[in-house]
Amino acid sequence: KSEASVAGGDTAAKVVKPIIWKSSGHGPATDFSQMYHDNCCNAITEASGGRLVVKPFVGGSIVPAYKELDAINEGVLQMGYTCPMYNLDKWPAAGLISSRPGGLPGEAMRTWFNLGGGADLMNKMMGDYDVMTFPGALAPLPEEVFFHSKVKLESLADLQGLKARCMGDGGEILKRMGAATVIIPGSECYEAMQRGTIDAFEYSTVATNWNMHFNEVAPYLYLSPTRAPSDPQVFFVSKSAFNELPADLQEIVRTEISKWSQAQHEYLVFESVKAIDKFKEVGTKVYKVPKDIEDALNAEAAAFYEEKSASEDPIFAEIYQSMKNYGEAYNALH
Amino acid sequence: MAILLKVLKIIDWLSEKAGAVGKWFAFLLVLVGSYDAISRHFFNAPTIWAYDTLCISGGVIYMLGASYDYLHDAHTRVDLIYGNLSKRAQAISDIVCSLFLFFPLMIFMLKLAIRWAVKAWQIHEVMFTSFWYPPAAPYRTVFAISLFLLILQGGARLVRDFYFVIKGETID
Amino acid sequence: MIELSAEFVTILMLGGVFALVLTGFPIAFVIGSVGLLVGMVVFGPDTAFHIMYSRFYGLSLNYPYLAVPLFTFMGVILQHSGITKDLYDSLYESLGDLKGGLAVVTVIFGTILAACLGVIAASVTILTLIALKPMISRGYSKSLAAGSIVASGTLGILIPPSIMLVVYAPQAGLSIGQMFMGAVFPGLILSFLYIVYIIVICKVYPEMGPAIPKDQRTPFSAAKLIHLLKSMLPPILLIVAVLGTIFSGIAPPTEAAAVGSLAAILLAIIYRKFSWQLIKHASLETLKVSAFVVMIAALCYAFVGIFMSAGSGDVVTHLILSVPGGRWASFTVIMLIVFLLGMFIEWIGIVFIIVPIFSPILVQLGFNPLWAGLMICINLQMAFQTPPMAMSIFVLKGTADPELGLTMADIIKGVLPFIAIIMFTLVLCMIFPEIITWLPEKMIGPTH
C-alpha cells in the first residue's frame, strides 16, 4: 500500500504544469497562412507531449491583426506569424523583407534568410525588442500576381493613368511610373472592380484570389516575378519566453516552425499552380507582364530603394545591399 | 467653494472646446471623402492621402467627442431602472459606478495611451495602411489628451454628484 | 493570475455586463470595465491593459466605421433642409382617407428614408420629428404611432445602404455588395407586412388610427399629384446620389456616404436652408452621435479581445454544436442567442462577439454564408427595439416632444407586434431562402 502511494506521488511529481504560450496568426480563419500557423502550434504542443501548450488564435482576435509583433514584445503573445511588412510602422527596413518590387523570389528569399544572413539581419533590425526569429521561420509564399485587370497591358504606355489598387512600396513605385494608384482596403476590391472604381488591383496570391472569385470581376490575370517576387511570412517568438524553455523544447519549437513553414511554402506553390489552371478553365486570360513594363519597374524600384537607402537608418541599406548582392549571385547561378 | 466652482467651469470649458474643435473633423470627412471620389472618378487622379486622413479624422472626432459627450450626458445609458430613480439616488449610483467602472478603466487606458504616444515620437512610428506613411505620433497624442480630458470631465461630474448628494442642491 | 474555467469566464463576462448595465451607468464604460476586470484576473494586469488599449486604439482608426459620422452628418443636414417634411405632408394628403393612413405613410416614408440613410439614429430622429406629432394630434394611439416609427426607422439599418451590413460583411468574409442586395427583399417584405398589420389593426380597432374627417378631405387633383411628385424629387435625388455613387463605381460604399453628405448640402442650398450655422450644427451633432456610438464599439471590441483570448468563444461554439436535433436546431439556438444578446448589448458589440464565433459554425453546418449572415442581420434589427438596451426606442424617447406624454410603456407595447412580424419574416426566409439569395445571385453571382 505504501509502495503504491509512493508511486502515486512520483507520478504526480512528473506531471509538471505545462508552459502555456499564446500565438496569433494574422488570419482570417480560412487564410492559408492562418491554417498553417494553427497546425504548427498544435504540432508543437503534440511534439512536446503537452509540456509546452501553444494555443493558436486567429488574427485580430486578441490584438488587432498586424499588431502581433508588438503584442509579443509586450508579453501578451509568445509567438506570432505575420508578414514582416506589417512592422514597417516601427522599422522601414521591414518593408524590404516583404512582397516588394525587386525583392527575392521564393527559393532565393528562403536561402538568403536561412543561410545568407537574413534571419540575423532581421534580428539586428528588431534591436532591443523582446522578439526574435531564426532560420527556418520564413515561408516565401509565391506571390506572382502582378494584377487582376480589366485592361489589357500590352506595353508600358498602358500603365499610364491605370487606376490600380496597389498597396505598399509597389504602389508607390507604380505611381512614380505613371499609374493612378488607388488606396482602398482589400475587402472593397471586388466591388470596386465590379463598379469601375478601379481598373486593376493586386491582392494576395493566386490561390487565395481564386477563392475570392476575382475571375468574376477581372478578365485578365497578369503574372510577373517583378512587382512582388514572393510574399514572406515569418514566425516571431518572444526572446524571454524562448530563453526560459529547456533546451529540448527550444529544439522542438525550432524544428516544428521550420517544418510547417516549409510545408506551407510547398503547399502554396502547389495550390498556385492549380489555381492558375482554374482561372484558365473559367476563361480568365492569364498573361505574362510585357518585358518593357518589367524592365521599367525594376529600374524604378532600384532607383527608389537606392534613394531610401541613403535617407533611412543604416540597417535599411545593410539589408537592401545584402538582398541585392544575394539576388545578383542567385541570378548568376541560373 | 468659489475656487472649486472655477475649476469645474474650466473643465467644462475644456470639454466644450474639445467638441468645438473636434466637430470640424466631421466636416473634413465630408470634404476629403468627396474630394477623393471626385478626383479619382472624374480626373483620374486618386489621392494617396485621403484614406489615412479619413481614418485619422474619424478617430479625432470620436476621441475629442468623448469628454464632450460626458459633459452633455450623451453616452448611452440603460435607463430602465435609473430613469425612475430620484435625482439623489441617480447621483449616488453614478458616484459608485464611476469609482468602479469609469476611473480605473480610463486611468489605465490613459497610462498606456501616454506610454504609446511617447514611444510613437521616439521610434517615429508611422501608419502603413497606405504608402503615404503618416506619422502616428500626433494621433496617439490626441488620443492620450482626449482620454485625459474625459477623465477630467469624469472628475468634475463626480464632484458635482458628491455635492448634490451632500447638500441636496447643484453646485452651479 | 487566477485559473478560471472558460465556462465560468463566459458567464462572468456576459452576466457582468447584463447586470451592470442596469445600474444605468453609460454602457461603454460598463462593457470596458467588465472586460478589463476579467482580463486582469485571467491574464494579469499588463496583458489585459495591452489587449484593451491596442484594440481600443485600433478600432478608433477603423475605416468602415467612418460610415457612422458620415451618415449621421447626411441625416442631420437632411433633417434641417425641410425637404423631408414636405414629402411627409404630401404623402399624408394622398393617403389620408385610409384608416391608419398616417401610420402607413410613416412606414412608407421610413422605407424611403431607409434607402437613403444607413445609420439608426438618423432615420428614427427624422421620423420622430415629423411623424409623431401629426399622428398623436390626429388621435392615433400612442403605441401605434411609436411602434410604427421605431419599426420603420429601424428598417434603415437593414435596407441598403446600411452601416450594419457594412460592418458585418468584412467580419464574416462576405461581399458588402452581395449583402446589400440580399437585404433588399427581406427589407421590403418587412415594410409590406408592417403596412398590412397597420391596415388590419386599424380596421379592427378604428380608434387606433382614425381617418381624416370627411370635411377636411380635399378631392384628388392634378395639383395634388404635382405637389406629391415635386416633394418626392429631393429624396429621390439623394437616393440616386448615394446608391448611384456606390453602384456606378464613383466611390466605394464608405466614401459614398461622403458624397451623399455633399449631395445633402447641395439640396439644402437649393432649398435655401443652407448656412454656416447649419454646417456647424451638423458637425457638432455628428461628433456627439459618433463619439458615443464608436466609444461603445471600441470598448466592446476591447471586451471581445478578452472574451476570445479567455477561450469563451470555444465555449459558445461547443454549446451550439452540442445541441441535439441537427443543424436546424443549432441554427435556432444561434438565432435565439443573437436575440437574447440583442436585448442587452449594442448591435456593434454583438457583431464583434458573434461573427468570429458563429460564421465558422454556420459554414461547418452547411448553411449558405450570405443567407446565414443576413438572417442574423434581420434578427439584429430586433436588438434595436428590445429593452433594456434598445437604441431606436432611446432615440425616439430622446427626440419626442415631452408635451406628447409618450411613456416607455407606450413605446414597448407598440413595438411588440412589429417584433413578432420580424420573427415571422425570419421564418419566411427559412422556408424560402430565395428571398435573400435570389437578388444577389441575379445581380452579382453565386453566393457560396
Ligand code: NA
Ligand atoms: Na438604409
Ligand code: NA
Ligand atoms: Na435590445
